[in-house]
Amino acid sequence: MLSPLRHPPLSGSFVPMLFRSSWIVICMAAILFSPGMVTGATAQTQPVDSSQSAPAATGQTQPPRSGEEQTAPVAEVAPTQGMIRIVPFGRGSTGIKNTAAPAGAHLTYFGGPVISNISVVAVFWGPNVTPVVTANGAIDQFYTDITSSRFFDLLTEYSTAGTAGSGAGASTNQSIGHGSFLGKVTITPSLCPGPAACTVTDTQIQTELTNQINAHVLPAPTTDLHGIINTYYAIYFPPGVTINDGTSSSCVKGGFCAYHSDIAGTLAPYGVLPDFTASACSLGCGAGTPFQNISAVSSHEMSEAITNSEAGSANVFGPPLAWYDGPTPNLGEVADLCNG
Numbered sequence: 001m002l003s004p005l006r007h008p009p010l011s012g013s014f015v016p017m018l019f020r021s022s023w024i025v026i027c028m029a030a031i032l033f034s035p036g037m038v039t040g041a042t043a044q045t046q047p048v049d050s051s052q053s054a055p056a057a058t059g060q061t062q063p064p065r066s067g068e069e070q071t072a073p074v075a076e077v078a079p080t081q082g083m084i085r086i087v088p089f090g091r092g093s094t095g096i097k098n099t100a101a102p103a104g105a106h107l108t109y110f111g112g113p114v115i116s117n118i119s120v121v122a123v124f125w126g127p128n129v130t131p132v133v134t135a136n137g138a139i140d141q142f143y144t145d146i147t148s149s150r151f152f153d154l155l156t157e158y159s160t161a162g163t164a165g166s167g168a169g170a171s172t173n174q175s176i177g178h179g180s181f182l183g184k185v186t187i188t189p190s191l192c193p194g195p196a197a198c199t200v201t202d203t204q205i206q207t208e209l210t211n212q213i214n215a216h217v218l219p220a221p222t223t224d225l226h227g228i229i230n231t232y233y234a235i236y237f238p239p240g241v242t243i244n245d246g247t248s249s250s251c252v253k254g255g256f257c258a259y260h261s262d263i264a265g266t267l268a269p270y271g272v273l274p275d276f277t278a279s280a281c282s283l284g285c286g287a288g289t290p291f292q293n294i295s296a297v298s299s300h301e302m303s304e305a306i307t308n309s310e311a312g313s314a315n316v317f318g319p320p321l322a323w324y325d326g327p328t329p330n331l332g333e334v335a336d337l338c339n340g
Helices: 139-146 152-158 203-213 290-307 334-338
Strands: 086-088 117-124 180-187 197-199 229-236 239-243 256-262 269-273
Touching: 086 229, 117 139, 139 180, 139 229, 139 290, 180 256, 197 203, 203 229, 203 239, 203 269, 256 290, 269 290, 290 334
Parallel strands: 117 180, 117 229, 197 239, 229 269
Antiparallel strands: 086 256, 256 269
């Protein structure tokens, strides 16, 4: 997903908050979803170089990895957590990018987990999410198609099997393959059901998601053979709901169109996707139809969750960070490299 990015210069000092997500794998993949979107990305605080002196990381402790598929335990949300990258607001209408990624772009594997075979759950934040998303044959069909497509196969390049992470050489030894769409679920949130104006924070989103999983409204996360979570919760919000990630807000100048992160404690990956149809996001998050714009940012966040599933818990250039362009030139996650 994405998050608001500011890209301050890195130094030896500790940087507590990370990145947020953005677009799909390589520039050509964007053509499938989003005619006419994109401009330059801004970025949020980046991880610090683990080779420099810095206080101990505050990212979440990873749960034990078992040797078989299992249901991951659900824990309470911690009071604070680092954030990931976003799709920045204000993508413009300059058309599809048909050139290469920026000069010097090169993703490095830092030893963290990826998602082997993603299982997507579309979560509708109450009954007021737009039918552009919720209707049969809309976002459900998108995820059904894309997770078994040849475009999705581009992500297999970022398997970690046989790849040693930068620095300490850690690796999760995972292979990325096709995923699946598990279904769509409308929850009854404890706050901000829309369409009345309301603001929800990322911490509140994590708490709500945890509560809905514990109540068995949402399916519990399952894991791959390495004990790493496969389930991804793509959360769609109704009109009137503003999301604040702790540093910026959705659908405003300097803010974001979407982001991805992981739940503190459980590390379950999720994406946050504001309403695009009746908000400022309809003007600043792409020049296509509402569904084209929504599917574009959905593919962006999904791709980055797959290749950097616990980035929300990372705050150094090392595990649990997976694939990322850094420390230099520090261009972000996989989808960001072609974002405008």
